Amino acid sequence: MTRPLADLHVVECASFVAGPTGGMTLAQLGADVVRIDPLRGGSDQHRWPVAPSGASYYWASLNTGKRSVAVDLRSEEGRELVLALIAAPGPGRGILVDNVVGRHWMSPDRLRERRADLIHLRLQGHPDGRPAVDYTVNAEVGVPSITGPEGLATPVNHVFPAWDLAAGMAVAAGVLAALHERERTGLGRFLELALADVALAGVANLGWLSEAADRGRERPRHGNHVYGSFGVDVECRDGSRVMVVALTEGQWAALQQVTGTGEVFGALAEALGADLDDEAERYRLRETIAAIIRPWFAARDVEQVGKELDAARVLWGRYRGMPEVVAAHRAGRHPVLADIALPTGEPALTARSPLRLDGDHGPAGRVPELGRDTAEVLTEVLGLTSAEIGGLHQRQVIGPPAD
Incomplete structure (x- = not known):
């Protein structure tokens, strides 16, 4: 089944959750998403949770369905390859998602010189450039202060990076909005998205900040009750x-x-x-x-x-534990989930797109492997010959050819 974004080509230079989630969302809808990775992998290459071998379940699942190009980003040759991939010609190309900091060679002005109609979405922590992650912005917007049982005096952090995932959805929406504009006007767009703004927008749009402004004090904690309505957890005879x-x-x-x-x-x-x-x-x-x-x-x-x-x-x-969710998947009750094998051969679980197109979640996508697609992408997009690919490898600008 052809997916809606099958003619779209996106370059992703992002790590951790928000940027890769945006790229994954586009890939699950059919886009060709090419990750740009350092030769030895980025800072999230081995992030927990990990398999017994040390391979990251996290990295594999967030990047399933993408292609990985591993390049020496410190070398001029490596940077030139990346710039060429970002600015490659074609109506479905010239789309970049990044969260890079301090790479002047990837500044919006430099990139626009290579392709005037470039769609470039940059993720940030704070809009002023200060770093942030989900767990820090969640603290800053006040959610841990209203989470937890009544009478507790200390904040309660969540374990789920909700703002990162919301930001990933905003990344996908921003890219598609800019693409629609480019098709209509021929113009590119530089978009910025701060994780802190995503969190602030979330609590503001739910009316929580209006309530705080009106009351002049914190909303009370209420444990597992649903705020403003009725909802509660209850125990059954068997302890469930x-x-x-x-x-x-x-x-x-x-x-x-x-x-x-x-x-x-x-x-x-x-x-x-x-x-x-x-x-x-x-x-x-x-x-x-x-x-x-x-x-x-x-x-x-x-x-x-x-x-x-x-x-x-x-x-x-x-209420179910995650092992119960896995068992339900094994019994065929969660079609959105899919079994994959890590490059080490170890089994893992990932998800297809939660969107069903005519009832179909679509494929989970190929499991990523650092740098596996480097030669294929450079040949396909930039037209490099096997001799040129070999030369880049010899000069250690790219990793060794895939087996």
């Missing part, structure tokens, strides 16, 4: 835990119906003068509501709970 949520009147009605608590909540609402069809009221009385529904869950194993909640169309989810 589920998250139950009632955001809408329909979901709230379904939860009462399945747990047989409608009369109880009717009486509670009358006694307290509360309208429990209002999600703000459900949030205010969250502890009371949770105490009333918990016995229903405590009397049933999770399998029975799941069947009854599904039949009643209750919004819920079971």
Whole structure:
């Protein structure tokens, strides 16, 4: 099946999460994404988690579907090769995603001299050039201060790099927006995206900063409750835990119906003068509501709970460990996931595109290997001969030919 971006060619000079996620998103939609790597790999080449051999599951999965060109970026010859790849002619070429710092030879002005209609998206930490990662910007926008159990005095960091992944989606959107503009006007574009701005935009767009400005104080922590509505984790008879949520009147009605608590909540609402069809009221009385529904869950194993909640169309989810997710994949329940083999031969898991095109997630893509595609790309894009490729190898501008 031909993917939508099959005629697009992107050069990626980025490491860690945000930039590679943007490139991966474009690659999963069919773009030919060529990574530019140092000869011995970048700073994330061996980042955890790793296989027993030391091969990085992280690097392999974030770069699956891309081609890797390994070049001596300190040499003039190596830099010239990179510049030529970035500015290669063609309507689907001239697209660069990078997060480089201090490489004056890759400045927007220098690159524009090579190709005037270049689309160049540069990732930054802060908009003023200061470095940042997901875990530092998350701290700076206040999320750890409202995360965790009630009464806790210290911040709670998250383990999931949400802002990095959101930035990766913004990278893909920015590239496609600039490409659309270039097709319409013939003009290139230099775009900048700061991770700190992605985080600030996220909390602002959710209304969290407006609330803080209005109240003049921090939102209270509330553990596993859903802020502003009703949602809580409850334990089943077999020790399994589920998250139950009632955001809408329909979901709230379904939860009462399945747990047989409608009369109880009717009486509670009358006694307290509360309208429990209002999600703000459900949030205010969250502890009371949770105490009333918990016995229903405590009397049933999770399998029975799941069947009854599904039949009643209750919004819920079971807490699972990641080994359980892997087991569900092995049983064929997660088509978006795919098995791959690292270059060492060790098995790994990755994902296809979460977008389904006519019901199809598309292929997971080829597993990357540092520098494997160097000769192929230089020949295909720059027209270098085998003798020229051999000369570059002898001068150690590129790595050895792939086996």
